Amino acid sequence: MLFTDLGLSEPILRAIAEEGYTSPTPIQAKSIPAVLQGGDLLAAAQTGTGKTAGFTLPILQRLSSTKASTGKRLLRVLILTPTRELAAQVQESVETYGKYTGLKSTVIFGGVGANPQIKAIAGGLDILVATPGRLLDLMSQKCVSLNHIEILVLDEADRMLDMGFLRDIKKILAALPKQRQNLLFSATFSTEIKALADGLLNSPALIEVARSNSANEAIAQLIHPVDRTKKHPLLAHLIKTNDWKQVLVFTRTKHGANKLVTQLEKDGITSMAIHGNKSQTARTKALADFKAGKLTALIATDIAARGIDIDQLPHVVNYDLPNVSEDYVHRIGRTGRAGSNGVAVSLVCVDEHQMLRDIEKLIKQKLPQEIIAGFEPDPNAVAQPIQLRSQQHQQSRKPKAAGNGGGSGRAPAKRSSPPKRSFNR
Template sequence: MSFTELGLSDEIVRAVAEQGYSAPTPIQSQAIPAVLLGGDLLAGAQTGTGKTAGFTLPILQRLKGGKPAARGTVRALILTPTRELAAQVEESVRTYGKYLKLRSAVIFGGVGINPQIDLLRKGVDILVATPGRLLDHIQQGTVSLANIEILVLDEADRMLDMGFIRDIRRILALLPQQRQNLLFSATFSDEIKELADGLLNSPAMIEVARRNSTAEMIAQKIHPVDRNRKHQLLSHLVKTNNWSQVLVFTRTKHGANKLVEQLGKEGISALAIHGNKSQSARTRALSEFKDGSLQVLVATDIAARGIDIDQLPHVVNYDLPNVPEDYVHRIGRTGRAGASGEAVSLVCVDEHDMLKGIEKLIKRSLPREVIAGFEPDPNARPQPIQLRSGDGGGRNRPRQQKPAATTARPASAPSGNKPTQSKRTGSKLLGGDGASAGRNRGSR
């Protein structure tokens, strides 16, 4: 099947082809026709499936023949949980809408609000926003949502995990009742089902992977180790296996900073990304990691949502996540688009209950492999896991977080997440300067 057969115009297909994509992924082949029909959609897709293009392409198609947005209004609104994801989704809109006369914009916090106000005044056909910054604009009267035709909640599960449900409900109350609603989520928790029931009207349902499943192309293993020897084991694995590009997850921001310092002493280049890092620091770390000049990127769960890398070979859970679903999100960064990947978890005695929760969720037992020289003490007793203020993950995460983002791009079809900085007339990427002006609540 081709993109033309899905009902997309020649202008959109041309832009897609210029990015080197010829065949749609399963989520795209199902979602695009469903969105073009104009009805609501509930879609379940893991990272790496090309879901972003699954909604950006048909939205472009639906809006291309309509009346342009009036001053201060928006026609399509895409809500995302984090800054980096918002920027990447808007880049998708610009990339695949380059031959259309549609205006797009992205707004998020952590940067000055005035340039965003100037752009919104002109009217925006497709607005990508984080909830907090959008509410800032609404409160200041710089944007109207009265003309919204299409609403997208992208990574809805992550938005709920990050405590944005109240913001989302405030935004929903301002939208016209007659509109198309699209909800995309990697997992379907009870909260997602409740949100979908209240938001969607007789939706089409698409699920391209088994719920809460982990990719079959990912080789997963557990390395038992004592808690105080994890950094030594990680250094050993990186050096002996000649790993050149490794994404490492820690539970806390403090833990991420400490691990970077420890790896540096071992001669391993590493940087951390988390909510306390400035936008410019996170952007620089991601750029160096993507181009291969940085060997190890250490991230907390929220910050990792901004990582979009082709064929990332290795993901390491230095700390297991507090919420089992986050394990699925984490290892989904590798093994994409038919490529093989490896997900390694360093598990100490404190984390045995967490491991049980993960294995229950994914319905499989993960193989254990003890590394010679790093055998765990059989008499070690578990200690309570302490979270520092502002750290953590999932549903136990404090509500006032400063996140960062991610989606994925398969090799055979577009995900719409090429992090380039090209610009076109009528479309502008805001917020990439790393400034820290303005209030930062959540992903603002």
């Protein structure tokens, strides 16, 4: 199948061709016709399968082929994402493939000043990409109206629930017109996602391009057992001996990410951290330098890394295993995208053995283990309790002013429940 077979207009097809793409990914081949039909959609696809274009392309088509009821430029599409990085990525997709349509769009999120965003909205928009917190802030200031929204997209809906945005989402939904098209995209069909979909969607088309909670078969997964005190030396050893040029490393905490950057820099390994306490400018620079090959290692926490889109990222390392098993699938999904191969390595100490068992149960496979010479774990080591991320979040959560907080620009509400270029945007 080709993009020319999907009913997209010449201006959109021209933009797609200029990016070097001819054939849609499976999620795009299924979701584009479904969105064009105008009905609601519930779609599950692993990270890196191209779902962003799966909804941006047909949305651009629908808006460019129909006029607003008043003839004026009205805000007709709202795309909600959980993090700044993902919001910026979605806006990039809208701009790239809508450049010949005459449609206007902008992105709003916390961590940066609100005035330029307010000015962009006041100038007239067709499409708004937003994180929930900043959107609610501007709604409270009466800087944005959702009265004419025709299409609502909830992107990475599972992550929005995990980050505690359910209450914010409900407030936003209450401000929308009753008659609209709803598109819900998620990496998995969890119980919470199904409950949200039941209350939001009307007889939706259902699309699932990969088995729920499964790991990409293009990713080689490997466990290196190691003592907790030897994780940093082992990571430096792996990077140097294997001559890794680009590796995304996940830590459990922001403090752990900062500490690891300092340690790796002493080893002569260029690295930067990306997490919620970093300014938006620092996060953008770290990601840009990593994509440009100026950094060997990008150290990230789970929330900050959601939405990172890097073509053919070769290596992902779980420096700490995630306490939420589903996050393992999201983490390693940053590599092995759209058919390319990737390697996901996890450094596992005795404290994390139960986490490893939970992950293996989730993905329904036993992960291979390899002990590295010189880093053999102490067989008599005793497990120590791990302070889980959710506990840290609840202890440290304080209201943040707009423009100074995490990915949304406001503190999340309490969590409601525990060779050929690939088109992967």
